[in-house]
Amino acid sequence: MAAPGPEKIFPVSWEQFHRDARALAWRLTADAEAVGGFKAIVSVTRGGLVPAAIVARELDIRVIETVCVASYHDYDTQGAMTVLKEVAASVAALGGGQGRGVLIVDDLVDTGGTARCVRAMLPEAHFATVYAKPQGRPLVDTFVTEVSQDTWIYFPWDMGLAFQPPIREGAAG
């Protein structure tokens, strides 16, 4: 369960997300070589779709599969984990059926609930996220930036440009 009403916010622009997803691809290069190149990416929808596209481009991975999991229903309130779509049999069969050589990509790990659920499907797959919070961090093999557990990350696809009142107007006195 995510903490209700996180105290801090971490807004991420498209440019920053692209830079961080590319940094993730860089960090994955040695792991890719160790398995003779990842055979496929399993993107954890929906948040994993954008980093999966960027990592696939950088590491030249052409087989992209999805696993569709939903748990946060009212934006920051986590409910029961629902698997809406499993990994296709052709991808699940890779690496002796245990996921070796498969790269799982998500945007972030928070409590680790989603990662735990997907890892159980492909126990030997490499799990990568762009951002990680401390509670979920042990479930991730590779990530780029850690943020505190009481921080809510705002992704660029969830935001739009909005007027900001001048700092002076909001200042006391």
Ligand SMILES: O=P(O)(O)OC[C@H]1O[C@H](OP(=O)(O)OP(=O)(O)O)[C@H](O)[C@@H]1O
């Ligand atoms: O570590 P956890 O506490 O499980 O949280 C992390 C998951 O939560 C978000 O997905 P969400 O279920 O909100 O769906 P979405 O990707 O469709 O936005 C995020 O994209 C991760 O997949």
Ligand code: HPA
């Ligand atoms: O910090 C977060 N930001 C966006 N989606 C999330 N899903 C779980 N935690 C988060």
Ligand SMILES: [Mg+2]
């Ligand atoms: Mg998600």
